[in-house]
Amino acid sequence: MVVILRRLGVYVLAAWVAITVSFLLPRVVPGNPVAGAVARASQSGNCNEQCVLAVEEQLGYNVHTPLWDQYVQYLGNLVHGDLGHSWSENAPVGSLILSFLPWTLVLLGLGTTLSFLAGSAIGTLVAWRRGSSVELMLPAATFFQSLPYFFLGLVIVLIFGQTGTMLRWFPSLFGYDIFAVTPGPNLPYIQSVLSHAILPAATVVLASLGGFILAIRNQVITTMDEDFVLVAQAKGLRTRTVVWYAVRNALLPVVANFTIAISLVVGGQILVEIVFNYPGIGFHLFDALGKLDYTLVQGIFVVITLVVLAANLLADLVYVAIDPRARQAA
Amino acid sequence: MTIDTTALAKIPPAGPAAGPVLQRGRILRLPRSPKVIAGLFIVAVFGLIALIGRWVVPYSPNATDSQNWVQHVLVPGTGGDSGFPASYYPLPYGPSAAHWLGTTVFAQDVWSQLLASTQATMFVGLLAAAIATALSIIFGVSAGYIGGATDEGLSLIANVFLAIPGLPLLIVLADYVPSAGSSIFLVAAIIAVTTWAYSARTLRAQTLSLRNRDFVEAARVSGEGRTRIILAEILPNLVPIVAASFLFTTLAAIYAYVAISFLGLGGSPTGSPAGLWNWGEMLREGFANNAVRGGWWWWWAPPGICVALLGTGLALLNFGIDEFINPRLRTAGLTARAAKKAGIKLGTAVGVTPVASISPIAVKPATSAADAVLEIHGLSVDYGYGAEAVHAVMNCDLVLRRGRVLGLAGESGSGKTTLALAAMRLLRQPAVITSGQVLFHSRPFTGEGPKGTIDLLAAGLHQLREVRWSEIAVVLQSSLNALNPVITVGAQFDDLLRVHRPKLSALDRWARSGELLEMVGMNADRLRSYPHELSGGMRQRAMIAMALALEPQVMILDEPTTALDVVTQREILEELMGLRDRLGFAALFITHDLSLLVELADEIAVMYAGRLMERAPAASLFHAPRLPYTHGLLNCFPPMHGKRVPMEGIPGSPPDLRDLPSGCAFHPRCRWAMDRCTREVPQLAPVDGSGREVACWLHRDGAQVPAELARPEPAQRPALMRVSEQ
């Protein structure tokens, strides 16, 4: 338990660093980029005086209280879920993000899980059948893991997307058909959401699959040389049991290094959402960047960080669950 | 992007096989595999383009081609009689002779842009990687070497940076720093800040393991200062890891740069310095101007493919480094090709050592003794294939008799373990059994199990599985590694019983497992323990209990007590010999400790450099050795009683199997070596009419036998540790 608490401490610290960076940046960087944003806010028709004031306060522009007081207030607001006010949408950032988040979380959860499972299976197969034709997967995996997520997204749109020019099999714009269906618990909406998720999810899976295949292949090969696998073979166990012995152990370092993987997938997915105009937080981050809506940018950054930290914590819990040595220490 | 650097974090284990990094003199030598060559080639091509690309472009990347000016297309629903004024939109040209990769919608030459943008892309990638690597070396090495509170603090910082997602942080940083876009140096610095932590953590772990290596302590003991230890002793050993980190970070930085340029945060070619394109910027322009919808793939696909190609090149180089760091990865793939070349069918069944079909040495007619349970005839084993093969075991004959203990003695590299595991077909790639015959005469103790004679080298996986463990069980030296660390001891018994005793219920299996543990003096509760919760002695007992679970006819004991303390060793041996008396299995006991073997074996075989050199009843071998090597070996164990006298041991070192001496492999260390010994390999043959055999020219053709090798045979007696004789 102590150990999990220690990890939790690291994540709390990481969250605090991220929050502080997002607080300080608009206030300390030279050239005052915030001024432009506030000016835009007040000139854009959809942000009234109150709205402009809220933006100024959140970004520390034209505010004459000491920095420390601003910081305390910023943190206090965060605790209450108040991430400021977005001038471009004229809505509280918190509720905006709450509406974007499900899209991202579903895509992320689905993509990572599928990719991890498929990667484990293929990686194990490649390691186990060393020297057979399955090894041709390796150069392919290397190439695929070298493709930037968003570029793969563009290629997939071109080939399979309805906004592309080739097969036009699946929708490749937005999270659902915004013209034909009404959001809500109705069948056409659900069908539309599912069909729109196919290509973005496929992109995330394909782009992250190669990395998982290679990581797990290397670990399985290393583990297969361990004595306990030899003993499992000497015990006359079925091949699938022997494979399971190796894989169970090979997964440990992969899960322990999940931090880096999840960080990469999240980064990649932000860009995939942009390519597909998929209404998650990545797409809206891009949108907010374009509109110089710094309040929204700030809020989205904080929330993405929290999501990643939560995923890390989950990976830690999984690690503790699958490694008895860690369980004992934890 | 790669997440495949997990091997980097792996700390090489201590011990004689200590980290592969430590096995070689060169700091970093990439294996000459096709992968590495391809990687080097790709990276070199891109490097060249980066160096000269900007100056060999056919067109200026920003210039519009006025001669082939953009084609214009009428927007549907405008002009003509639509009532709207005619409106046109531009269309880019596809690839042509004038424009190899076509043009952009602004009639700029894509090929020129691609060439010109390589430089900035690679420059930012390399600069960011250089900064990040420098940061991570400073952080990682000082944290790892200094340790204590410094380590805690620095590690915490690295862990915090690692937990914050890199790209979002990068986006926010790049977004808020307005001058970032105009300076690729600033962009590189910001990217470095978001990518250094992973390498720092890896380097810290590696430094930590190096710091406790004996050679660092030795330098400290000799009075070396801290700075010099870090610079001259530790850093050179980190070079492979640093190189891998650098490549990994370069890759990560290029992706990051392309990503933020795609978002429009990486500076624009119209900013300063002017005309500085990068691949991400090209992708952004294409995406922003509907190149995907328009199907103008030539515009945005080339930069994306370039990123992927460069990434593949760097990843391939990284494989080379990974294989240098972790040589286990290297044999993968290469072996299959080498085997094919040598004409050996590897087959697809993993867990079965292949038997070469090429030129089998004529197998001696099997003169099966009535009480033989395991017979090995003319067994030869190679590691590797064809010309590279190392002959680890050569033409060995061995007969294990029912209910007896056969000792197999030899030093490291003598092939004793290889011989035993080859008989079970348990050796892994790149081992090949090149010749021989292994006959198992099965007379199961239990009603189940195969009966009659089985040729193990001809058996398939299915047949082997029936014999393995149920009739021939194996106990290895290190029981820590022999037990699966992530499941309980009980589950490992259960796996075994479920396969071989399918009729037992789960409860019965549990009860039986408990009985077995109690048989070796352990509490049945230990079934619930994980291997790491048991001491070394307990794990070895559990392993022995497991080996006995199916009442095998043969136990192969490979240095079962070497890793244990003497008291535990003695307890376990007593237990084992008692069980042998009770259950009647035969044992092949492999060890380097001849003095121990004399106490417990009925018969002893001595191996040297892959060959069996002497075989005799234990007491005969001890009191009247016939082989110079055995004689020397027996003189390597100082006695526990009597007057202390200087002893000589054996001069020289055991030979390297890759470079064996001619003739008898022992001749350079033999005090009685004759001319003939340097030329001809002696074969195992009976000597003085008794049941013992020796492979030595001193006992052939009337040679003068030294007095030391001609002591009279002692009276036979049972091995000391045998409680009763059958």
Next chain:
Amino acid sequence: MSAAAPVLEGRNLTKHFWVKRGRGPFARRTAVNAVDNVSVRLEGGSVTALVGESGAGKTTVGRLLAKIIKPDAGSILVDGKPAPSGRPRSYAATVQMVFQDPFASLNPVHRIRHHLARPLQIHHLAAGDVNTVVAGLLGRVALKPPAQFAAKFPHELSGGQRQRVAIARALAVRPRVLIADEPVSMLDVSIRLGILNLLADLRDEDRLAILYVTHDIASARYLADTIAVMYAGQLVEVAPSVELTDHPAHPYTQLLLSAAPDPDRAQPPVLAGSGAPPSLLAPPSGCRFHPRCPHAMDVCKRKAPPNITVAPDHIAACWLHVDPSERQASENGAIATGPLEKAETKR
């Protein structure tokens, strides 16, 4: 034994360790009492063997004496005078160490010449030609031709040759004390005696004081003049080597001897005791050996035994060698109990 002060002496050394438990990011640390109140004296021209099972703390004692680690309590004396604090070069020039694993104790990226030349440079010992001195050192450990060996990398040498290089490195600074931590346990059987004989040469010809740390009591008997037996972080018996192996006084020594392989044995061995060493996280009360001791008495559980001189130069820390009446007296505090030291003589 000479009356003069020993070259190197450790008095009442005590060391607690923090051991890591668990793995990966989930490691945790716990204190272990590795060495408890141990005193050793190393005389010039003599080999002292420190014998015990793994975890007995024998390696820790060696490292404490080499000042690789700092003791939590106790002192180190050179020629009877307290050694300077820290690890100054003068100390490095007096006390040198040979490590267990010759595959790990040489830096793989440096040639043999570097390993031998560095100590010379650090201590300004090679006024003339470094190569000549290096060649001399290699010749001293019988690696010939020296020039050829000096140019090699460690991986080009066999285990025995590497261990010889490690010894040559230790000799480079012309030390007076050599601490050899299991110098042969990782070597092949056939080359062990060569290394042991080299150490014996160094004792006889160079008058080195050698601490030979080992788990192999037979090799200790062969090489050492004095054997000290450690159990669970404490010394339990010290005696001249033949005396100790022929007439062991402490039950633990008797157990060790009964367990050691001995082909000359006429009868099957009878193990004098059983079980495994205790966890040092919570060592047993009184005599630490009492849970395994076949002769354990009541007093053993309650009170640590005193050091008894059972024969000249032969000391054992065991209640068996105390008269029953005195046992009672000691329980009332009449007999001082303390670390095993030769100076302390009773009876």
